[in-house]
Amino acid sequence: MSELPLSGLFHRALTTAAKANDLPTIDDKTQSRAIALSLFSENDLLSDIATRDLVYLLVPFVFSEVEGRVRTVGPEERLERAEHSRRLYRAFLASLETYQIVPESEKALYGLSIPSTADAQKRREVKIKQFQKEKELKARITEVRKRRNHGAPVSEPSSDFELIASLLPESSQKSVPPPADDEDDADTEEILREAILLLLRLTYGQAHAQLQSLEQELQLLRSAPPPRPSQPPADPRRAKERQVDNMWRLDAPRPQGGPDGKGPLLDPSGKPLRPFTILPSQPDRAELQNQVFGPDHRLPTMSIDEYLEIERERGNIITGGGPQSETRLTTKEQLALDAEQDGAVFGEEKAEEQRQQDEKWAQYTDTHPRGAGNTLNRG
Known part of the structure; x- marks a missing residue:
């Protein structure tokens, strides 16, 4: 069986990632193949990159998104995955900035750190602007996809992975590369290039948001207390010996003294040594019995209006007087x-x-x- 081309390998990785919400492992063959083929160089300009290769700039973004879905066991493994995902996001953002794909206005908009903004109103305004820009880019991508489909309606992708896969060549699932005469004409290639560039700008903002969340998560993971060391399995012979010792061990002698024979209540300086309850000299048995199931706080016996009426009858409330009494006849x-x-x-x-x-x-x-x-x- 011949080896899949890079487009087919990337398409298979995107399809698998789109179907799985929680991945147990990650297959990094696509990323390794993209590095081995040396598709991109820092000395190249954006115009030097072929349209069919532009989509592979999204490889670090895709695998950083997949890293966030990997099932981890324990904070140490999650910390390792989060650091790897952060490196991939940073590499993706650096590549887009190197080729000047993202306009300066969008770089300034997504470069704002929302968690560090103290003013809640400013945070809300930044979020609204970023959401509007993302909505605008998605609408433009949909229009370009319609143009590529010759005006016919296109289905809405269920995820970014499916959207990226839709921009790959039609022969991406075949085991052999497409022949030269099957390549798109100049107009189709221009439309495809425009769609990929818009998608790169869209994922640029998403990568910035994910990177800010990762920074907060890494800070929490690094400040988390270390896990407790696991206890060694108990030796059954030692457990049996302790059981025999406890069976023949005598109870400790009870402290003597005090009103109840459990030791003194106060030390020589008057500090209480244990909790106790002060009762009247001759407590009423019936009263104590009623307090057992009663509330743990005193309940009011009258309302505020009743209390004020009683005080008024006693003459403890003075009415009238004041500055208004000077003008009264x-x-x-x-x-x-x-x-x-x-x-x-x-x-x-x-x-x-x-x-x-x-x-x-x-x-x-x-x-x-x-x-x-x-x-x-x-x-």
Whole structure:
């Protein structure tokens, strides 16, 4: 069986990654083949890279995404996987910046570190701008795919892996490379190149977001406490010996002293040595029995309104007074004012009430001379 070409190998890796949510292992043949073929060089320009090779710039991004889905056992293995994934993300971002695929405006937008932004409003604005840019790139990729399909509708990919696989040559699943006459014409190649460049810009933003999350995860993994050393399996002979020793071992003598025979409650300086409860000298048995199943806190016996009403009846609440009482009429002033309403029944009643009060006061002054009640300071 002949060896698969690089496009077919990459297509198979993408298809496997798209179907699996949790991968037990990673096959890095695609990455190794891409390195062995020396498809890219730092001395090349973007225009020097063939369209059919542009898609392989996504190899580090794909395998870093797959690294995040690998099932790990323990924090040490996860730490190793996360560091490997971070190296792949950084290599992917560096390659796109080397070939100047991403515009400066998008590099500045995705270069902002959202977790380090203290202002919540600014974090929200950055997230919105990044989401809008990602939505715009996805829409442009869909339009380019329609043009490549001669205007016919295209199915929405279920994942980025499936989207990358759709941009590979049609013969990527064949065991032999496609013949020269099967290559796309100039217009189709231009459309394919535009789609791949847009996809590289889209994954550039996704790689930045994943890299920021990895940095936080690595910080937590490095600060996690080391795992406890595993205990050696118990020797059955030692366990039997300990069982025999415990059977013949005597209980420790109980401490003497104290009110309950369990030792003193306080040390010589008055510090409590153990918890205890203070009870009345002659506790009521029925009262103690009711407190066993009662609440552990005191419940109120009346509402606040009832308490205020009782205090008001006792005369402990003073009403009135204050600055507003200066402008309020007194009882005698209000009575004099009401008595001036001539010709009304209410005015006549108030006038009679005022006359009776004046008569009572006159009788009181006749029988009580001024100063008669003052019995203080008589020498």
